Amino acid sequence: MRYHTPTSFQEASRLAAASGGLLRYLAGGTDVLVQMRAGMVQPDELIDLKHIPGVFDISRTADGGWRIGVAVPGRALGAHEALCRDWPGVVEGMNLVGSTQVQGRATLVGNLCNGSPAADSVPGLVAAGATVTVTGPDSSREMPVEAIPTAPGRTALKKGELISAVTLPPRGPRGGDAYLRFIPRTEMDIAVVGAAVNLTLDGDRIATARVALGAVAPTVLLVEEAAKAIIGSTLDDAALDRLAAASSAAAKPISDKRGTVEFRVDVAGVLARRAAQIAYDRAKGTGK
């Protein structure tokens, strides 16, 4: 195995493009190192991104959104008051990943590129409308987060491409988001179902909404029907019922060691409903 410490994303990209063998990027390492220790992955090239300037930064964008470096750990997101005020749902999703120790290392981009349909930070990012900057050997491009995972363990990134930052849009007034996951325990577990809701209000009515579900399909789902079910409503019981039904209908899970199809379909609706209520209360300024 060769271990690289590039100082720019272009250099990292060139290294990756030139690599002939199995390649892994190292940021927090909370997936890669565990997989290496378990003998699941034995990379030929390990490219450590933490020597690239700016990877630990959280900064405001010109339009009032946020740009988050690829090595920013969950703990730093949780400690960033202004970011938590704007995007509590995104941060609470990331903060559910692993243990306190893991939070000191694990990153949004790592969680995304690991490609797990159950990744806790991804539904929140998708609901938020977050994008990522993809750096290739020759150029960079912006992609929506939901376009990155293509199947369990797989991403849309081409050879030589890597993600160089996450961008969250401006929160704007009267918006709120929330993420909930279901696990049978209280921590140290993998989402059996995850649901994120992001919405903005016009008065008491929902003006815009995005609903994303995790662990109920090969990739995190952006569920437009679920969003339509609540747009224009005041999140009354009928709207919540429509939201739950649309979310359950969109869920296409499998039965595995973590849960059954029937359970995941039911709970997708339950969590979407509960997350929507939290997001709505946050948007009104009455929620936590």
Added chain:
Amino acid sequence: MAKDEITKGYRLVGTRPNRPDGLDKVTGRARYGADFSLPGMLWAAVVRSPHAHAKIKRIDASKALALDGVKAVVTRADLPTGLEGEDLNLQENTLAGEKALYDGHAVAAVAATSQLLAQDAARLIEVEYEVLPHVTDVDEAMKPGAPVIREGAADYSVPEGMHPNVVRHMEFGHGDVEAGFAAADIVREGTYKTEATHQGYIEPHACVGQMGEDGRGEMWVCTQGHWYIRRMSAAVLGIEAANLRVTPSEIGGGFGGKTTIFMEPLTLALSKKAGGRPVKLVMSRAEVLRATGPTASASMDVKIGMKKDGTVTAGQVMFRMQGGAFVGMSPIGEALPCAFACYDIPALKHEAVEVLANRPKAAAYRAPGSPMAAFAVESLMDEMCRELHLDPIEVRLKNAAKEGTKSSYGPIYNRIGLVETLEAAKAHPNYAIRLGPNQGRGVASGFWFNHGGETSVSLAIGEDGTVQVSIGTPDIGGSRASIALMTAETIGIPYENVRVNVVETGALGVNEPTHGSRATFASGKAAVEAARQAIAEMCRRAAAEWEIEPEAVEWKDGAAQPAGPNAGKFPPMTIAEIGAKMGGTGGPISGHHETNAGGVGASFGTHVVDVEVDPETGRTTVLRYLVVQDAGTAIHPAYVEGQYQGGAAQGIGWALNEEYVYGSDGRLQNTVFLDYRIPVASDLPMIDTVIVEVPNPGHPYGVRGVGETGITPPLPALAAAIAEATGARLRSLPMSPPKVLAAIKAKRQA
């Protein structure tokens, strides 16, 4: 050191001094199995079957042996032949022979100069398998057409016409059950299933073994019982017990799972082949879950007759249990006697079969068999109490076994404390708390026999009057502190002046492992006897100096004192004074006691649990949990409470989320703690405890074992609480959210 309110006039027994292993453990100094290393040491790795059931056609290690740094490979062909019975089982489980019998079954082992190299070499060992049909479920394994795991394995007890996987049958009872059912107002039946669960000790198995060409060896190992390791390893390898010296490490949990061998002899076999270099083998968590432990899975039919006032008139059980692909590993012989042990019932019939399945060889797990039996019997008892609108504690009091009751399994109970635990549970404030919506309360009682067993203890007086006690039972739950307290109490010296050491096999006679909740009972009892022997010798030394008869000397407050009118007037001679001059008064002073400890006192407990169930997700939150159990005498109450809480915690895990998940290929799907869901700290409330003390007349300080009973009531208690919270009764463990939600939905539709 505050004296506890429950002391019975003792100076030290019943107090809570600092634990002797505490500082080492919190500073990281304590040496666990994997902490031991030797110069020139090799590392071992094990090749394991990826198939649940397969013929092993060929093993080719040539590529592994060609690697620089690979020193030895062993397969079954390197082990002696001709073993029988459990010795053959142990050998077969150490390394598979003709067939791999479960996913994870060891097939070969390799030793190399580093751990990474050993793992690389293991991947290069080629094994050709012919995959066979497999079966992992106990009920499926009995059905016609189920793959036969071992031809001709059934013993004489099995009735004709049963599937060859049924290898043992057992039945007993008393009274006329049909008449009993006829006399009942209601007779109810139920079928209950429990999944296998792992002991879940945090420290994986680890050992270092060294053996020369001369067949003399040493082993440093994490175990609950190093004489068992010695005997079993010697049997598997065909060497003499006395030529193997085994030293136990500090232990990070065992719960019964470390009373046997899994991979330990491999280190010796590899060492011998590698020219006597020591070999270290440390299991990964996945190896632990695939190839060690677990307890049995069970499928159980229960039938109970009850009068309207709660009097139980008759009971009947049929248990089916699998303990893996090895005969004799399921705890049917313990589960049946435990089934109705809490009750005085005029007519009982017990029957059970052991069934082979393609699963790992089961090991003991905290009260083996009793939690399953309790889940079946106590659940049905609870269902009947609810049907008759009777209080579950009152019904248990009405039927409770007491001193003089002929137990469900034969012997007559001496003084026992079940009634006291029920009364204490009824009086506890938790039992009066009003419950809210979606909340429920469950009550269940439980039993464990406890055990005495082969025990050898030595004690020696130091030159300064301090005392060392050498015991052979590894300390898994505070026995060093408890034995120090009892020794100090007996001799009349401070707790801090006694050091208790767990010593190696070369230092004492044979000791059974720390199992059966026996260490504080049996090693403690032997330590008290050894102390009395040393006291008698110290009295003789004083008598000789005072030139009076030894009978005229009594031992009091840590000193020899003249006793009686004719003894003369001498100032007390302290243990420190006697120790200082013992070299000139006859030599070292020690005490020794060995026994097959009798006088065991059974332990009963009653648990009360409150839960809240999310009706939309089926998720259970344990709101509060109460353990009431008879300790006989709590020597060190903090450790007793710890045992109660630990048993409850493991029971809660078993009840709610722990299970072995097998794929259709027979492979274990959840081989790490991420998916094998033991409770995490935040899943549990602070578990309330009440120590009931009904002293055991068979122990000098009244000790009953306390380690095991606590895991027995949680399974049925939680099922009862969930039933009250949801209206849905779950008769199959674990009561995981998908199953609870499905039960809630089925109830709604009904």
